[in-house]
Amino acid sequence: MMRAAVISLTESGRALSLRIANSDFISAERFCLQSHSDFGSRCFNDLGGLVSDIFPKYDALIFVCACGIAVRTIAPHIQSKSTDPAVIVTDEGGRFVIPLLSGHIGGANALAVRLAELLGAQAAVTTATDTGGHFSPDSFAAANGLIITDMNKAKAVAAAVLEGEKIGLVSEYDYVGLPKDITADTDCKTGLYIGSSDKSPFEVTLKLVPQNIVLGIGCKRGTDFSAVDILVRMALHTARIPMERVSQVATIDIKKNEQGLLEFCQKYGFELRTYTARELMETAGDFSSSMFVKKVTGVDNVCERSAVKCSGGKLILRKKAANGVTVAAAEKPLILDFERKML
Structure with a gap:
């Protein structure tokens, strides 16, 4: 809210x-x-x-x-x-x-x-797009949790819309409510690409990247901020996942007051979601397992299970560990809605 x-x-x-x-x-x-x-x-x-x-x-x-x-x-x-x-x-x-x-x-x-x-x-x-009932890339991106990678190209798309030019669309995700200004035809000068690859299917391509990644993080008691930050940044870099795509962090409830984890979430503005050991154990999926972790926390894997539990999606980065920290990442399912509003 x-x-x-x-x-x-x-x-x-x-x-x-x-x-x-x-x-x-x-x-x-x-x-x-x-x-x-x-x-x-x-x-x-x-x-x-x-x-x-x-x-x-x-x-x-x-x-x-x-x-x-x-x-x-x-x-x-x-x-x-x-x-x-x-x-x-x-x-x-x-x-x-x-x-x-x-x-x-x-x-x-x-x-x-x-x-x-x-x-x-x-x-x-x-605003011109609103008064004319036209598609606004700014509004669409904000309402659907998409990152605008180039504001100049966003302005170019908005200008093309107001000039009556059809805007092309290539999306790695399903969508509904396609407006009259947008076409799935790629034979357009100006268009949108929605996804995380380096595609540029149009002469003027506005790339919109979904902010739908959930990090699952586990850590030893007393782990400091730098240990969490270094592992997360290294793991995401290796997986070619920009930090900007992350929307939430999830972990087990017994870690909700870990200062290093809280400082990490505060620095990047991430919401922290926590789950009980039982909730994590009941999460379906193919996860790595550690009997030591289960003995300490009550669940055989914190990072992978919490990422999947929070996202409702699938793992895209399996468990990475270093210096008492574990991290995994899952992607939330996404259906784009061109009629969705901000509130």
Whole structure:
């Protein structure tokens, strides 16, 4: 669920921020100017200082104020459409919801539409592909967990769509909901390749790489961060799996507080999922087995079993071990949906 900061400056804004925070499609934290705050909000007196602090910490910033105030406040912090949070403004009367920043990749457009539905407002979405009902590579990639490898080529695809050019598609994965702008015909100048190889089937090829790899990691008690990090990076490099494709890390529940493993997940922004020994032993598959590991943990293999359990898919990297750490990788099954939205 998207983590959002809802920022208000007036009494009317405070009341509207409550309505927004009570929605069921975002996890919201409210920030209210101290003179117009309440028990459930965090107070501030310096808007610029607040935004400087929270800009990189939330998936979305929702301002309840005038557009000009929001624009001037976020301006010093804007870096890239691939990294900036979604930024949305709604007026204090809740009549208009305006996505200002990261409309596609950050999900601001989709969030604005949902907020407008909640408030009975009008969403003022201005991006050309959305207003014309056309395919957006940014939005499609974000909604389907795909990595855009070249933003310039993404812009070229979007421009070709707006000019009425058919966009070709070559995908290593199944898909549904193909829009009118996209064709499975490879006889196109501009197109999408979705997969992890080095294919470039079109003169202008936008490569989209799925972020659907789960790492299973086991380690001895007290293993430090560097041991985990070195083995994982070496194993992925050998298997030609970019770290960017990893979405989660899984392990046995007795390792949930291992500092080295937690530091590794924190560094790369990975969610850590844990399972009991029984859950791992009940996971079907062809796994390597260690009686020593089973004696210590209750399961004969932690890394392979946890990767498969978490992913629901198959192993693509079998157990590698060094310095008290084991790692394996599995790929989540993926069906691409061209109609899927961010929220």
